Amino acid sequence: MTLLLLDLDGVVRQFGPDAPIEDAHGLPRGTLAQVAFSLATPALLGEVPDESWRAAIRAALATRIGPTAATSAVHAWTRPGRVIPEALPLIREARTRSTVGLLSNATTKSFNDLTLLNLTAEFDAIVLSCELGAIKPTPEAYLKTLDLLGFAPQDTVFCDDNADNAAGARAVGMDGVHTPNPAALRAALRERGLVVD
Structure with missing residues (x-):
């Protein structure tokens, strides 16, 4: 998986x-x-x-x-932001083929934001740096997340709009992908068989 x-x-x-x-x-x-x-x-x-x-x-x-x-x-x-509309269908389709988690450098406010945006149920796991005690792109952030979720680096795809964070994931053996926009995210997931269109 x-x-x-x-x-x-x-x-x-x-x-x-x-x-x-x-x-x-x-x-x-x-x-x-x-x-x-x-x-x-x-x-x-x-x-x-x-x-x-x-x-x-x-x-x-x-x-x-x-x-x-x-x-x-x-x-x-101080606002909750808004969900990128193109992202939700990709997340939902990818969940039919994989475990989908969130890994974010985030403060304690983000828990409330995710609830306000109706995002908590869209993920199988949510990992925020404020609970993890480590921030991307440090190796510790990725390794602690993998340990928490029970996955190996080679079985993990990580997508981030920050190229340094994607590189940090690759440094620990993940498939780290720079996805600066919805089109790049869709292409990355399609290439890996996580969405089909």
């Missing part, structure tokens, strides 16, 4: 652009992502809850635009 592991953001879920939020709050474009990801590691490792991470983002932004605008900007930026 094959294990298909999918990344969440960029493969199954997507967010609208940050630019309108930044424009509305007097922030240079790209600021939200830059500040958020520079502070994300403790939350992604599960060392602090998502709320603490967002509080740190607010504090960092407050030095630029003041606390009221910073609170407003982070509130607007």
